[in-house]
Amino acid sequence: MATTPLASIDWNAKLRHFLQTVAFCLTIAGLHYAFRPERTFAPGLVYSLSIGITTWALIDFGSHLFPSARQSGWPSGLWGKLLPVAGIASGYVIGTSIADTWFGWSTWANATQQHLLLSGFVSAVIGAIVTYYFYSKGKAAYLEQKISEANRLAAEARLKLLETQLEPHMLFNTLANLRVLIGADPARAQAMLDHIIAYLRSTLSASRSSSQSLEREFDRLRDYLELMTVRMGPRLRYTLDLPPDLAQCAVPSLLLQPLVENSIQHGLEPKVEGGTLTVRARRNADTLTLEVCDTGMGFDPTDPAFTHPPSADHGFGVQQVRERLDAAFGSRATITFIASRAEGTRATLCFPLTP
C-alpha cells in the first residue's frame, strides 16, 4: 500500500471539502442549540466542530493511503466500507478528547453511560450521512470525468479514421479502382461504391456514441477490408470471425480500426507476396478476447528501433487502443502486441464482457 505523494493531492478540492464540513458542523450545533436552548451554545459548537473536522480529515486524507482510490477517489472493496467506520469511530474519540482539552474536563470520566451512547450514536448517524454525501458527490464527478474521457477518445478515433479516409493514396487509389470497375464490371462497381459509402458513413455514425455493438464494429471493418481487397487483389485475404452469440456485445466504437489499418498499411501492403489478415472474437467465461493478426512484414510500432519520424503515427494506433481500453475498463483490460519478421503481427485485447 503505497502512500500518495502530497503533490498529487488536489488542495482546492480539500479546502472545499473542509469548508463544507465546517458548514455541516455549524448546522448541527445550531440544531442542537435550537432543541436544547437551556444549554450554552459554546460546548455544542466546539464538540461538533472538533468531531466533524477530525472525522473528515481521517477519512478524506486516509483514502489516499489506498492505491485503488487514486482515480475514483474512494477505495474499492472491503477497505471502502472499513474506512468510514474506522474514521467515524476514531473521529468521535479523538474529536471528543480535543474538545475536552479545550474546556479542561473529561467527558469519559464525568458523563453517564447513557449520555455517551447517545452522543456516540448521534455522531455515527451524522458521520454516515455526511460521508455518504461526499462519497456520492465524488463518485458522480468521477463518472462524469470517465464519460468525458471516453468521449474525447472516441472523437480522436473518429478523427484518425477520417484522416485515413482522406489520405491521398487511400482516396485516389480507391477512386481509380472504382473508375476502372464502372467501365469493366458495373455490378462490382456498385458493390464497391456501397462499401465506400458505408466506410465513409462510419465516421458519422460512430460520432453518436462512444460504444457500439461488436457486429457493427465488424461490419465497418468488412467495408474497409472489401475496399482493400479490390485494390490489392489476390495479395490480400481476410477472415472476420465473430460468433453469433457475441454479436451484440458493446465495445468502444472503432476500437479495432487502427489495429486493422496498421496490419494493412505496415504489414501486408508493403509485402510483395501479400498475406492473410484475421480478426477474431472469442469469449472465455466473462472475458471477451479480440484478436487482430496478419502474416505481413512484422512491423512493430512499439519497437524503439522504429522511432524515426514515420513511425510516430504508426505507434499512435496501438497507443490509442491502449488508452481507450484503459478509459473504459481500467486495469481489467489488457492488450498484447507481438511482431516478428517471420510471422507478422498479432494484437490481442482482453476485457470484461458487457452484453
Place this chain on the structure above:
Amino acid sequence: MSTTPPTALIAEDEPLLAMALQAELARAWPALKVLATVGDGASAVVQALALQPDVLFFDIRMPGQSGLEAAVELADQWPHEGPDSKPFPALVFVTAYDQYAVQAFETQAVDYLLKPVQLARLQRTVEKLQLALAKPDPAAISLEATLVQLRGLLASGNASAPVVNTPLTVIQASVGNSIRMVPIDEVLCFEAADKYVRVLTAEREYLIRTPLKELTDQIDTKVFWQVHRGTVVRALAIDAVTRDEAGKTHLSVRGLKEKFVVSRLYSHLFKAM
C-alpha cells in the same frame, strides 16, 4: 529502330489499375506492345533488364522497392556501354498523389501521370513518348537527363523531412555491454547493412541501429557525400574513383581497405576538372 514496334513494361501493384492502364494504352497507342506487367519494384528491375523495353510505366508506391528506388537501381544496372546496349527507357511515373511535385518535370524526359489516369492526359504523354522515340538520335532520352530528374525527385521528396538544427557530433554505438562514443570527425563512412548501419573509422567498425536515412538528415552533406543509396562517405577522405569495363564506378577511401560502389545517380559528383 522504327521497324520494330515500341515496347513497354508496366509496374503497378494494384491489379485492376494495371489492367486499366494497359487497356487505356491500347486505345491511346495501339502500336505499343506491353511486354509484361509486374506488381513490385524488385520484379520491375529484373523484368526491365531482361526485356529492355522502350518505355517504363512505374507506380511510385509499390511493395518492397518504390518506383523511384527501382528506377535508380535500374539506372545503375542498365548496360549502357558495349555492343548490345540499348538507350535507357523513357520513364513515366504513375502516382495517386503528387508527393514529389512532379509537375515541374512535365516537359522533360521523365513524365508522370496522376491516378485515376485520364485518356486525354495519357494521350499527351503518348505523343511526347512517340516524339522522343522517333528522334534519329535515341540518346534523346539519355540516361544523364533521366538521372538529373531522378535526383531532383529524390531531393524534393526529402524536402519534406524536418530540418535538424543540431547536427550530430558523436555516434553512440553499443559494443558489448558498453556504449562507445565515436566522434563524428573520426567517421570515414556510413554503410547500410540489412537492419544495421556500419560506422567505419580508420581503427575499427561499429554497428548502430539508426537508419541511414535518419543519419543523413543529421549530418553535414558538404562533409559527407552520399555516393549510393546505402553509402555515405567523408568527401575529404576519398582517395580515388575508378571506372571498370562494365561501366561501374568504385571509390577507395584513405584508411579503409574496402572499395565502395558509386551509384550512377551520384556519379556526377566525380567529374575530372
